[in-house]
Amino acid sequence: MDRNISIESIKQVPTHKKEVELVERKGIGHPDSVSDGIAEAVSRALSKYYLEEYGRILHHNTDQVELVGGQSAPKFGGGKVLEPAYILLSGRATTTVNGDRIPCKALAIKATKNFLRENFKHLDLDSDVMIDSRIGHGSVDLTGLYDTRKQKANDTSFGVGFAPFSDTEKLVLSTEEYINGPLKKTLPAIGYDIKVMGFRQKDKINLTIAAAYVDKYVKNDDEYYSVKESLVSKVKDHASKITGKEVSVFVNTGDVREESVRYLTVTGLSMENGDDGSVGRGNRVNGIITPFKAMSMEAAAGKNPVTHVGKLYNVLANIIANDVYKESGGDVEEVLVRIVSQIGRNISDPHVASIQVIYKDNADVSKHSSNIRRIADERLEHISDLTQQFVDGKIRVF
Numbered sequence: 001m002d003r004n005i006s007i008e009s010i011k012q013v014p015t016h017k018k019e020v021e022l023v024e025r026k027g028i029g030h031p032d033s034v035s036d037g038i039a040e041a042v043s044r045a046l047s048k049y050y051l052e053e054y055g056r057i058l059h060h061n062t063d064q065v066e067l068v069g070g071q072s073a074p075k076f077g078g079g080k081v082l083e084p085a086y087i088l089l090s091g092r093a094t095t096t097v098n099g100d101r102i103p104c105k106a107l108a109i110k111a112t113k114n115f116l117r118e119n120f121k122h123l124d125l126d127s128d129v130m131i132d133s134r135i136g137h138g139s140v141d142l143t144g145l146y147d148t149r150k151q152k153a154n155d156t157s158f159g160v161g162f163a164p165f166s167d168t169e170k171l172v173l174s175t176e177e178y179i180n181g182p183l184k185k186t187l188p189a190i191g192y193d194i195k196v197m198g199f200r201q202k203d204k205i206n207l208t209i210a211a212a213y214v215d216k217y218v219k220n221d222d223e224y225y226s227v228k229e230s231l232v233s234k235v236k237d238h239a240s241k242i243t244g245k246e247v248s249v250f251v252n253t254g255d256v257r258e259e260s261v262r263y264l265t266v267t268g269l270s271m272e273n274g275d276d277g278s279v280g281r282g283n284r285v286n287g288i289i290t291p292f293k294a295m296s297m298e299a300a301a302g303k304n305p306v307t308h309v310g311k312l313y314n315v316l317a318n319i320i321a322n323d324v325y326k327e328s329g330g331d332v333e334e335v336l337v338r339i340v341s342q343i344g345r346n347i348s349d350p351h352v353a354s355i356q357v358i359y360k361d362n363a364d365v366s367k368h369s370s371n372i373r374r375i376a377d378e379r380l381e382h383i384s385d386l387t388q389q390f391v392d393g394k395i396r397v398f
Contacts (some may be wrong), residue, residue: 101250159313191268
């Protein structure tokens with residue numbers, strides 16, 4: 001297949017050499033990430049059911065999840081949730097096959113509960129959340145077009161990716177994963193709703209962290225601030241393993257001790273007290289938000305993993321960018337990949353795959369083009385391999 005792959009060398013300052021860089025990561029407990037996680041969990045559950053019952057994944061898009069915050073009364077030693085958060089599941093799915101009804105809503109609610117149970121141990125699923133599934137049937141024209149055997153794109157959309165991660169990007173992502181991972185063993189008072197904002201200016205990185213506390217693990221104000229000091233110290237130690245740049249860490253900068261203003265929660269999640277969430281408002285498929293690099297606004301979580309290019313192309317663009325960078329032999333500073341589809345066109349044959357490369361000053365540009373084209377061509381040829389990886393939860397989408 002003669003694919004339209006455009007390769008060009010561009011002259012611009014790579015992001016890591018610019019004076020200022022901003023990077024954000026919304027942790028798994030942020031309301032937007034919770035929405036993303038639920039949407040993807042529902043898609044995976046439906047995909048597995050379709051595969052088991054019909055041998056192929058049927059049409060669905062479950063990327064419409066709205067989270068409406070509840071109300072709570074946190075206090076030192078343990079408070080209570082007053083009103084549950086409301087989770088609305090919507091979107092479209094194949095609900096009937098050959099006259100047989102599929103239990104889509106039941107599958108969606110079960111998948112939602114499993115996701116919440118596996119990730120947020122302080123959340124009481126019986127009282128802290130209300131789950132409402134309004135998933136309906138897909139439109140006839142899209143359902144007709146959506147056939148795994150045809151491999152036709154069911155949307156006109158684009159995907160964006162880049163490589164490599166800068167120190168700031170690596171640090172922001174790994175900091176959230178550290179706080180919501182290994183750090184929980186030593187600081188159980190830190191909850192799940194973590195947001196990390198990285199701001200680099202020249203060779204100094206500032207990390208501003210919003211971290212929800214779990215109130216039952218904090219006895220009083222002194223302990224609250226002691227935990228904060230420990231968190232700052234541990235994040236700094238972690239940062240020293242990621243970057244050699246100077247790193248400053250700030251936690252819960254909205255706290256006002258004399259006015260008893262602090263980030264205290266019952267469940268470790270801000271959705272318990274008014275914070276709302278939606279699919280697609282948070283991290284991109286690489287796990288971060290990068291205003292200094294190209295991004296797609298596509299909501300990838302919950303979209304079907306077979307022919308929805310808004311999901312496939314965003315992931316594939318990052319894979320291609322990383323392959324190009326790794327195989328460049330050190331000649332490349334930065335790779336930018338953009339892939340655009342046409343509805344009805346084979347997903348392995350995009351309208352264009354644009355690959356822009358920022359080379360180092362002494363690089364021999366001519367020796368790389370054929371290899372870059374090979375990488376893109378092979379990855380596009382085998383794009384359908386991504387589907388099962390999505391179903392198995394092996395690919396990050398937020």
